[in-house]
Amino acid sequence: xxxxxEFVPGDSFLHRLNPITKIVLAFLFCxxxxxxxxxxxxxxxxxxxxIIAFAAGIGEKAMGLLRTxxxxxxxxxxxxxxxxxxGVGYLVLPGGFPLVTSDGLYYAALFTLRIINATLxxxxxxxxxxxxxxxNAMVNRLHxxxxxxxxxxxxFRFIPILAGEFHDIMDAQKARGVEFxxxxxxxxxGLIVPLCVxxxxxxxxxxxxxxxxxxxxxxSLRTRGAGYKAYPFRLGDLLALLLLAAMIVLLVFFG
Amino acid sequence: MIEISKMGFQYSGSDRMALRDINxxxxxxxxxGLIGVSGAGKTSLTHTLTGMIPHHYKGDFYGxxxxxxxxxxxxxxxxxxxxxxxxxxxxxxxxVASVVEDEILYGLENxxxxxxxxxxxxxxxxxxxxxxxxxxxxxxxxxxxxKQKVAIxxxxxLRPQIIVLDEPTGELDPESSLQIFRLLRQLNKEFGIxxxxxxxxxxxxxxxxxxxxxxxxxxxxxxxxxxxxVRHTSTFEDIGINVPRVVTLCGQLQKxxxxxxxxxxxxxxxxxxxxxxxxxGRHAGI
Numbered sequence: 001x002x003x004x005x006e007f008v009p010g011d012s013f014l015h016r017l018n019p020i021t022k023i024v025l026a027f028l029f030c031x032x033x034x035x036x037x038x039x040x041x042x043x044x045x046x047x048x049x050x051i052i053a054f055a056a057g058i059g060e061k062a063m064g065l066l067r068t069x070x071x072x073x074x075x076x077x078x079x080x081x082x083x084x085x086x087g088v089g090y091l092v093l094p095g096g097f098p099l100v101t102s103d104g105l106y107y108a109a110l111f112t113l114r115i116i117n118a119t120l121x122x123x124x125x126x127x128x129x130x131x132x133x134x135x136n137a138m139v140n141r142l143h144x145x146x147x148x149x150x151x152x153x154x155x156f157r158f159i160p161i162l163a164g165e166f167h168d169i170m171d172a173q174k175a176r177g178v179e180f181x182x183x184x185x186x187x188x189x190g191l192i193v194p195l196c197v198x199x200x201x202x203x204x205x206x207x208x209x210x211x212x213x214x215x216x217x218x219x220s221l222r223t224r225g226a227g228y229k230a231y232p233f234r235l236g237d238l239l240a241l242l243l244l245a246a247m248i249v250l251l252v253f254f255g
Numbered sequence: 256m257i258e259i260s261k262m263g264f265q266y267s268g269s270d271r272m273a274l275r276d277i278n279x280x281x282x283x284x285x286x287x288g289l290i291g292v293s294g295a296g297k298t299s300l301t302h303t304l305t306g307m308i309p310h311h312y313k314g315d316f317y318g319x320x321x322x323x324x325x326x327x328x329x330x331x332x333x334x335x336x337x338x339x340x341x342x343x344x345x346x347x348x349x350x351v352a353s354v355v356e357d358e359i360l361y362g363l364e365n366x367x368x369x370x371x372x373x374x375x376x377x378x379x380x381x382x383x384x385x386x387x388x389x390x391x392x393x394x395x396x397x398x399x400x401x402k403q404k405v406a407i408x409x410x411x412x413l414r415p416q417i418i419v420l421d422e423p424t425g426e427l428d429p430e431s432s433l434q435i436f437r438l439l440r441q442l443n444k445e446f447g448i449x450x451x452x453x454x455x456x457x458x459x460x461x462x463x464x465x466x467x468x469x470x471x472x473x474x475x476x477x478x479x480x481x482x483x484x485v486r487h488t489s490t491f492e493d494i495g496i497n498v499p500r501v502v503t504l505c506g507q508l509q510k511x512x513x514x515x516x517x518x519x520x521x522x523x524x525x526x527x528x529x530x531x532x533x534x535x536g537r538h539a540g541i
Contacts, residue, residue: 007353007393132357153351160395161347206348213349216305216336217409218365226364228373 004068005126005156013236014056015128019137021237026125028244033117035251039106042113049120058127065123066116073112080108131156137231139224146222154210162203169198257281257304257417257449262318263473264299264308273299275473277318281451283416286443288460288481289453291470292495297453298344300470301419303327304451306335322417337366340415344422346402355389355397355405362413380412384438400431404438411442417449418442424456432456436463458499461485461520469496482518501525508532 014022033045053062081104089098135149173195174180182188211219259279265272274296281287289297302308306327309316320327323338343349352358359380363373381387384404394402403423410418420439424432436459443450454460460467460481467484469477471494477484485491488506491498501519505528508514514532519525 006395009391009393130353130357132352132354157350157353158348206345209343209345210348210351212307212311213341213343214351214361215311215332216307216339216341217351217362217413218333218336221333221367222365223367226367228360228364228370228377 004065004123005159007130008058008061008127010057010128012056012128014052016236017240018141018231018233018237019129019134020141020231021233021240022125022129023134025240025244026121028241028248029121030118032244032247032251033114035248037110039110039113041251042110042117045117046113046120049117049124053124056124056128058124061127062120062124065120065127069116069119072115076111076115077108080104080111084108133229133231136227136229140227141231143224146224150214150219154207158203158207158210161206162199165202165206166195166199169195169202256283256323257451258319258321259303260319262303262316262320264303264314264316266299266312266314269314272473273314274303277475279468279475279478281449283449284443284447286440286450286463286465287452288464288467289451289470290455290457290460290467290496291476294472295470296473297470298421299473301341301421301451301453304417304419305339305341306330306332337413338415339417339419340410340413342403342406342410342418342420342423344425346399346406346426349406350394350402353394355386355392355394358394358405359409359412362409366413376412376414380408383411383442384408398431399426400428400434403427403431403435407435407438411448414446415448417451420450420452422453422455424454424459432459439463457485457497458521461499461502469494481520485520486518501528504528 017025029045029049033042036042036045050059050062053059081100084104084107085098085101086104087102087106089101091099093099131153135146135153138144138149139146170180170192173191178191180188180191182191257280259277262274262277263272264274277300289300291297299308299312302312303320304322304327308314309328310332316328322335325334325338327335350358351361356377359377360373363376368376381390384407386401386404386408389397389401389405394405397405407418407420407423418439424435427435439450439452440463442448452460452464464481466479467477467481468475469484469491476490476494477487485498485502486506488498488503499520501522501524504525505514505518508528513535514528516528516531517524519528
């Protein structure tokens, strides 16, 4: 599996939106999914999201993200089936105890869709936005201090680097005969915990060298106006925001 | 110009001097190679030039380091960064962006150049380093050699007078290493940029640098033209640095009194030496 936050290059309408618009849209979409208890509306929202994804050329990526979310969805389904006990019972056990209830099924479906609809937009946003653009737009337009945005960007950037490092350390241990392929999950965890020390040491080193490198390239000199690329708000941004705002209004009154 | 005099440094928390009694002058436009086993103080020495020692890495600092007459301890880091650019050992962690173009733009934006200036420099550096085709590529999709070129481009775009590189070919294959050295020589010759490069591959140093500095246990052991420095084969062995095989061969031939010409630094010169020795042998009837 590649990095789930990785950027997918493209030149679609969505790609060309202002980075700030994109993040606001993602949050507005999350709000939409939280506003409605109607199963059909949630299905509609998901369908809309997928249409957007395919239109932006990140359909495959969106499907990949869905697969990543699958684990949480299954967990949610199980929990809802266990705890929502109402309505008609199905699969009745000998003692008259229904294994599954109609309420359980309904809420399982609703909450699964809601989880997807609330998380997918943000993940999709990262797929169509360069972290760098987001940083610059936030600093230039919203006057967020650069320091904080740099921390955020760096954190994102280090995820794959540290993951690679972790694999290297694990391979080194494997070569020394540590059995990471054990079936016993507790034993496996026990074997992985000691790896945290070398990982921590090397990540601190890497972060430090990153900081030094940014510093010698004038990190501390950067001003709010610094930025070669401009991030203007265009008509498309306005239209997209209006569409989402309209969806929210509709959902508040009719959802 | 870099002037280091009676400089020493001890990292706080460490019980030994990382750098001892360093006296070094590097003129503008020199191409200097720095070699030594790990822990010899090479990286520390490069850090003193950017002011990272003692401003970022704390410790006891003795003596003085002057870059273009500015004392690195007293001057503001920002003034120093405009003159000295550095490329670090770890390729991945020194990148700040995810796309090549953004990576090069980063320093330019920070130093507050005008938009026209930035675009002129960006276009320029893409051509100089021959990475125009990589412009919109994601950094994660590049090979080690390409990444290193981008890292160098990001520094060259700032047009420093001095570039300090810490083992830039450490993670590269021989061909990419060679490319990096060719590139550095081009920058050195065409733009007069002073290059100080820390490098383990002695063959490359012999071939490309004007001047070689050997460090051991925090001190400078040898300093001079590569041809003069590599002659000290026994000291090199004591320290633990491999000398090129042509040099070893030359030493053995000299010991036997078969050769007394100049020390060969690459395979071609080695070939010439061997031919000469063989010819001499034939004359002597051996």
